[in-house]
Amino acid sequence: MRHLNDNQNEPVGPDPLASLDAEVRRHGARVATKCRVCGRWLVSPKSRAAHEGPTCRTKDGGAA
Template sequence: MPTQDTNFDLQRAELEATAAALGLRIATRCKTCGHWLTSPASRAIHQGPRCRAQQEARQ
């Protein structure tokens, strides 16, 4: 039986495929600076690579 996380991952993959088929990109805003993020890795954590690097440098 699929878990809730697995269902979410499947729905996300389906959404990504549908958007790509329509020539669209999914984006979200960086939680630190508000810049639009299109990379799946950055979207997953809601933070871009520059803000993430700056945050790690401060720690």
């Protein structure tokens, strides 16, 4: 996955957390972030990036 630079439309490289995810999974752990709406732990990369889980994203109207 490649992300776009905020100032340009050029890709800046791979997801910076991808290598961290791979490393912690090797040790049997997962990277998590708390949902900004309900406070539940999020482990899905998509949910971590949005800081909202799928349920809260739906309730919020997808305004992430």
